[in-house]
Amino acid sequence: MLSVSDLNVWFGQIPDRVDAVRGAGFRVAPGESFGLVGESGSGKSTVLRAIAGLIPTWSGSIRVDGADLRRDRRDRAFFKTVQMVFQDPYASLHPRHSVDAVLAETLRLQGMDRIDRRIVRLLDDVGLGQSFRFRYPHQLSGGQRQRVAIARALAAEPRLLLLDEPTSALDVSVQAEILNLLADLRAEHGLTYLMVSHDLSVIGHMCDRLAVMQQGRIVEVMPVEDLRAGRSTAPYTAQLMAASAGYRAPDAVAAPGA
Numbered sequence: 021m022l023s024v025s026d027l028n029v030w031f032g033q034i035p036d037r038v039d040a041v042r043g044a045g046f047r048v049a050p051g052e053s054f055g056l057v058g059e060s061g062s063g064k065s066t067v068l069r070a071i072a073g074l075i076p077t078w079s080g081s082i083r084v085d086g087a088d089l090r091r092d093r094r095d096r097a098f099f100k101t102v103q104m105v106f107q108d109p110y111a112s113l114h115p116r117h118s119v120d121a122v123l124a125e126t127l128r129l130q131g132m133d134r135i136d137r138r139i140v141r142l143l144d145d146v147g148l149g150q151s152f153r154f155r156y157p158h159q160l161s162g163g164q165r166q167r168v169a170i171a172r173a174l175a176a177e178p179r180l181l182l183l184d185e186p187t188s189a190l191d192v193s194v195q196a197e198i199l200n201l202l203a204d205l206r207a208e209h210g211l212t213y214l215m216v217s218h219d220l221s222v223i224g225h226m227c228d229r230l231a232v233m234q235q236g237r238i239v240e241v242m243p244v245e246d247l248r249a250g251r252s253t254a255p256y257t258a259q260l261m262a263a264s265a266g267y268r269a270p271d272a273v274a275a276p277g278a
């Protein structure tokens with residue numbers, strides 16, 4: 021579904037150049053949920069933004085569902101396949117656009133028909149009643165705003181969702197609701213996820229495999245069972261696990277003599 025190889029992303033010019041991503045490579049299978057973890061500034065969001073086509077200068081190869089981002093970037097079908105959900109739904113929704121307007125605009129941009137019927141279904145899919153349809157962002161809670169942002173992403177009928185810390189701006193109780201919604205949507209729509217989170221518990225709950233990033237490089241790719249068990253081959257991953265506040269490796273804790 022997604023293949024990234026030798027991805028390099030930099031900002032600015034020498035001597036102030038920042039090498040945000042250095043030779044990153046990984047593959048995500050159709051229907052898989054793949055996590056990206058690493059300390060702040062390690063390049064996680066930059067990888068997502070590059071795949072979403074939001075970064076002008078990069079080298080390497082990004083292929084999604086057989087299409088090549090460099091070759092097919094002007095093709096609307098490419099960006100229909102890939103949609104992104106951002107950390108802060110308030111920032112990503114226009115304050116003067118109602119939920120209805122946000123969804124209708126996205127559907128029209130995608131060339132969809134039967135807009136009205138689709139909006140009803142999208143609200144239903146993300147667990148928002150029809151009474152939310154004509155509300156504005158400031159009339160919604162943080163969790164409800166994130167549901168609208170997810171509905172907007174789903175409006176394009178994507179196959180790959182890029183999730184950049186989708187719950188970290190939300191209250192803890194609401195975080196679980198949104199994560200459960202995302203898990204249900206993945207199963208219902210056969211979606212593939214690439215998810216960034218600084219919270220290893222979230223990645224442990226939501227992903228099948230993950231890559232660990234350090235200073236722009238991928239230092240380890242591992243199945244989530246290894247994260248849960250506290251197993252890693254890279255010393256940096258072990259440090260990250262140890263440093264992750266509140267993270268518990270349940271299997272390791274439960275193991276006899278552990």
Ligand SMILES: Nc1ncnc2c1ncn2[C@@H]1O[C@H](COP(=O)(O)OP(=O)(O)OP(=O)(O)O)[C@@H](O)[C@H]1O
Pocket residue numbers: 031032038039040058059060061062063064065066067218
């Ligand atoms: N537009 C930009 N201009 C200049 N530098 C940037 C830009 N965007 C990101 N960077 C730099 O690139 C590096 C990687 O940033 P990125 O946001 O990808 O990290 P991250 O791992 O997602 O961090 P966080 O967990 O804090 O969101 C950082 O050093 C950051 O300062």
